[in-house]
Amino acid sequence: MDAGLQVDQLSRRYGPVVALQDLSFQVGPGELFGFVGSNGAGKTTTMRIVMGVLAADVGEVRWNGGRVTLESRRRFGYMPEERGLYPKMRVLEELVYLAELHGLTSAAARAAAAGWLERLGLSDRGNDEVQKLSRGNQQRVQLAAALLYDPELLILDEPFAGLDPVAVDVMSDVLRERAKVGIPVVFSSHQLDIVERLCDHVGIIQSGRMVASGTVDDLRRGGPRRYWIEAPTAVDGWAQAISGLAVVRRDGSRTLLELADGTDDQAVLRAALATGPVHEFRRDIPPLSELFRHVVSEKAQV
Amino acid sequence: MRSGIATVFLIARRDFITRVRTRLFLIGTILILVAIAGYVAFQVLVLSKQGKVSAYKVAYVGGAQSLADPLAAAVKSLGFSIERKPVRDQAQGETEVRNGSLDVLMSGSADSPQVLVRDQFSPTLEALLNQIVQQRALDRELAGAGLNPAQVEARVASARVQVHSLKPPVGQEQRLQAVAAGFVAALFLYMALLTYGNFIAQGVVEEKANRIVEILLSTVRPEQLLIGKVVGIGLVGLLQFVVIGIFAFVVTTVTHVFTVPTAAAGIVLAGLLWFVLGYFLYAIMFAAGGSLVSRQEEVQSVVFPITMLAILAWFVAIGVLTPMFDGQPMSNVGIILGMIPFFSPVLLPTGMATGDMAAWQVLLAVVLTLGLTAAATWLAARIYANSVLRLGARVKLREALRGG
Numbered sequence: 054m055d056a057g058l059q060v061d062q063l064s065r066r067y068g069p070v071v072a073l074q075d076l077s078f079q080v081g082p083g084e085l086f087g088f089v090g091s092n093g094a095g096k097t098t099t100m101r102i103v104m105g106v107l108a109a110d111v112g113e114v115r116w117n118g119g120r121v122t123l124e125s126r127r128r129f130g131y132m133p134e135e136r137g138l139y140p141k142m143r144v145l146e147e148l149v150y151l152a153e154l155h156g157l158t159s160a161a162a163r164a165a166a167a168g169w170l171e172r173l174g175l176s177d178r179g180n181d182e183v184q185k186l187s188r189g190n191q192q193r194v195q196l197a198a199a200l201l202y203d204p205e206l207l208i209l210d211e212p213f214a215g216l217d218p219v220a221v222d223v224m225s226d227v228l229r230e231r232a233k234v235g236i237p238v239v240f241s242s243h244q245l246d247i248v249e250r251l252c253d254h255v256g257i258i259q260s261g262r263m264v265a266s267g268t269v270d271d272l273r274r275g276g277p278r279r280y281w282i283e284a285p286t287a288v289d290g291w292a293q294a295i296s297g298l299a300v301v302r303r304d305g306s307r308t309l310l311e312l313a314d315g316t317d318d319q320a321v322l323r324a325a326l327a328t329g330p331v332h333e334f335r336r337d338i339p340p341l342s343e344l345f346r347h348v349v350s351e352k353a354q355v
Numbered sequence: 356m357r358s359g360i361a362t363v364f365l366i367a368r369r370d371f372i373t374r375v376r377t378r379l380f381l382i383g384t385i386l387i388l389v390a391i392a393g394y395v396a397f398q399v400l401v402l403s404k405q406g407k408v409s410a411y412k413v414a415y416v417g418g419a420q421s422l423a424d425p426l427a428a429a430v431k432s433l434g435f436s437i438e439r440k441p442v443r444d445q446a447q448g449e450t451e452v453r454n455g456s457l458d459v460l461m462s463g464s465a466d467s468p469q470v471l472v473r474d475q476f477s478p479t480l481e482a483l484l485n486q487i488v489q490q491r492a493l494d495r496e497l498a499g500a501g502l503n504p505a506q507v508e509a510r511v512a513s514a515r516v517q518v519h520s521l522k523p524p525v526g527q528e529q530r531l532q533a534v535a536a537g538f539v540a541a542l543f544l545y546m547a548l549l550t551y552g553n554f555i556a557q558g559v560v561e562e563k564a565n566r567i568v569e570i571l572l573s574t575v576r577p578e579q580l581l582i583g584k585v586v587g588i589g590l591v592g593l594l595q596f597v598v599i600g601i602f603a604f605v606v607t608t609v610t611h612v613f614t615v616p617t618a619a620a621g622i623v624l625a626g627l628l629w630f631v632l633g634y635f636l637y638a639i640m641f642a643a644g645g646s647l648v649s650r651q652e653e654v655q656s657v658v659f660p661i662t663m664l665a666i667l668a669w670f671v672a673i674g675v676l677t678p679m680f681d682g683q684p685m686s687n688v689g690i691i692l693g694m695i696p697f698f699s700p701v702l703l704p705t706g707m708a709t710g711d712m713a714a715w716q717v718l719l720a721v722v723l724t725l726g727l728t729a730a731a732t733w734l735a736a737r738i739y740a741n742s743v744l745r746l747g748a749r750v751k752l753r754e755a756l757r758g759g
Contacts, residue, residue: 104573106744127574135746137566142373150369154362154574198570 055118063112087252130204145179286329366583537705556645633700643735685711
């Protein structure tokens with residue numbers, strides 16, 4: 054019933070600075086959860102608390118209903134914001150070492166490391182020192198390090214930062230595929246288009262609080278109902294008879310209308326048709342980035 | 356569930372392998388071996404040279420010529436010889452002493468000879484000469500008193516002190532060799548403690564600086580990472596120490612710099628024991644110090660107090676051990692200093708090899724060092740766990756102890 058990751062009422066202060074305040078969310082099996090927020094909003098702090106490298110002042114992180122322990126965390130895959138690998142170790146050896154630390158036998162660790170290097174297109178770099186790889190390739194190794202031991206949960210802090218478009222696709226495919234086999238995946242990103250494309254669920258965090266969360270669709274449709282309408286022969290005041298209708302802005306012959314709760318969109322369309330031809334009548338669903346800006350600026354004003 | 360030991364083993368193995376494979380380790384070890392070979396070669400050369408140098412070139416003029424035979428006879432029993440050179444007169448002798456072709460010019464009467472040297476007169480020769488001159492004066496007095504000088508001397512010679520030692524008789528030669536080797540061992544231990552201690556501190560900071568510690572600590576406990584690192588780097592040191600020890604033992608024994616192989620073996624084994632004990636004590640402190648900072652540039656300043664402690668130990672070793680080169684036993688002050696765990700590693704190998712420290716004293720030093728190491732480990736684990744994930748500014752020691 055409580056399958057997956059539950060983050061329950063986390064609070065954390067750094068001296069006088071409140072980093073997290075009553076932060077809660079959950080990610081079920083097979084869910085891709087995108088974590089967005091401005092710099093310093095608390096994403097990294099949350100992920101570090103989940104991974105046990107930072108302690109919460111208040112609150113709890115549960116895994117499948119139970120408290121997270123070192124044993125359960127050994128089965129989590131983690132990609133920290135500040136990438137961390139031994140720069141002077143060879144790629145393959147480094148991966149084998151990390152896999153062994155997570156409980157794999159030596160043979161299984163070797164097989165897994167070789168498999169992931171192949172999958173990420175780094176087979177021929179296995180014997181190179183990590184520091185000789187480009188930034189993007191180091192990032193691939195870092196991803197391999199998080200995936201090697203078939204983790205039951207993935208926590209990835211900014212996995213897309215600094216990747217070229219090809220690498221972004223590889224990373225996206227891997228995350229989708231992991232989610233498909235039933236693993237909860239949590240990742241943070243500033244690239245909202247990627248989050249929008251990839252995630253089922255999104256959490257927007259601002260100053261340590263979760264200000265909006267839900268499915269991407271719900272969030273996008275959760276704002277005010279707005280419609281674009283193009284009715285070239287309509288004259289001002291054509292819709293005066295309908296209450297709860299406001300003009301947001303005009304764009305050439307198109308007009309953006311905002312409908313209040315309870316206003317029937319079909320009545321608006323009928324009124325428009327009464328003035329002549331209607332070339333366009335379409336619900337305006339804002340992209341995540343606009344929603345994000347909206348939520349964040351609204352909160353900033355409060 | 357995997358045991359903690361297995362985790363520590365994995366961590367130690369990584370640190371051991373990555374360090375043994377570096378060029379620094381190979382070159383460093385070879386340089387030390389070359390230095391030992393060079394030192395031994397120097398010893399061999401100096402020893403063989405000393406046999407030749409000890410022929411003194413002496414010239415006699417006037418009444419002093421009658422001293423030549425008794426002095427040559429007396430000198431022979433001491434293992435060096437006198438080469439008698441003829442000179443025409445006092446003036447030519449003085450010239451030759453001045454330009455160095457003559458070591459000693461003796462003139463004056465046989466009863467009160469005059470000695471001319473360029474710089475300093477050998478104290479041994481001076482004592483011998485005084486003995487000869489005084490003996491002659493005594494013989495004359497005895498004869499004047501109507502006694503037979505030969506009989507009196509025989510009676511005098513039979514009156515002598517008898518020495519009994521409670522310690523098993525250790526040959527003086529073996530003792531001196533043990534002291535010399537102990538001093539070299541103390542130097543190696545001091546350098547090893549500093550070198551490997553710094554490796555530890557740098558290793559800890561390396562993991563902090565490149566953030567891998569965050570990944571590691573999501574799957575292992577801080578204590579496991581700390582102990583694994585200390586053990587892994589310690590094994591590198593141990594390997595180096597064993598290689599050096601075996602090499603030194605073989606080289607000194609083959610070249611007969613050490614005439615007593617058991618003394619050489621004893622010092623190598625005592626050095627090994629104290630390398631292990633001393634290393635753990637110092638390494639754990641270096642590790643705790645390293646965990647307080649996040650950048651390699653800050654390592655030196657944070658481990659400075661520990662470095663000073665090691666340097667102090669080396670000065671203590673010099674102060675305690677150098678008098679022993681004159682055949683002195685280890686002083687009581689030295690023995691007490693040897694009981695202080697920070698100084699034990701540099702003093703105890705000598706104390707054990709010479710037998711100057713009793714078994715209970717050695718045992719007490721071992722127990723004290725182990726006890727302090729245990730306490731330091733507990734404290735270091737606490738400091739380490741509280742500061743290793745705090746990146747950025749240097750963590751204050753008080754905060755690290757209190758926890759965060």
